[in-house]
Amino acid sequence: MSTDTPTRAVSSIADPGPLGLAGFAMTTFVLSFHNTGLFHVTPVVFGLAIFYGGIAQLAAGMWEFVKGNTFGATAFASYGAFWLSFWYLNTKTDLGSNANDINHSLGLWLLAWFIFTLYMFVASLKTNPFLMAVFFLLAITFILLSIGNWSDTPNIVKVGGWVGIATAVAAWVTSFRGVYLSL
Secondary structure, X not given: OOOOOOOOOOOOOOOOHHHHHHHHHHHHHXXXXXXXXXXXXXXXXXXXXXXXXXXXXXXXXXXXXXXXXHHHHHHHHHHHHHHHHHHHHHHXXXXXXXXXXXXXXXXXXXXXXXXHHHHHXXXXXXXXXXXXXXXXXXXXXXXXXXXXXXXXXXXXXXXXHHHHHHHHHHHHHHHHHHHHHHO
């Protein structure tokens, strides 16, 4: 081996997309059941939000950066941060005692996530129908939850919960597709 030629380690990592989608799907699934009003799963969703939806997705986003996938890195790092901020807002902050202010604040927060998701949906048009479905359904989920919280209309939040369940199923299907195709 010549000393004047630098050697370069060849590194290969698996596709982090299925992991990020699975973390997103499960956390969204559980929270969405809560939003439908069928179950009170707050403690369970907080654990998922910090570890699977938050940390696992954030890690998937960082691995997407390593792979050079700007879309995947932006999506997973952002939604990982969404779940971490969801956990933090609900467990470590005092949102105030005025229910109207709390609902308006959450409505605005959800509206901001709708805007982000909408532009990610537009970008997903360059990917595949499976990812497009996830982002489309997620955008609908966020706008329904935003409107439902802003207007203090529990029935709209419930509809958002049902669309969130559909979003989670679409994300699981997309995750499964990635795992299956990698075999």
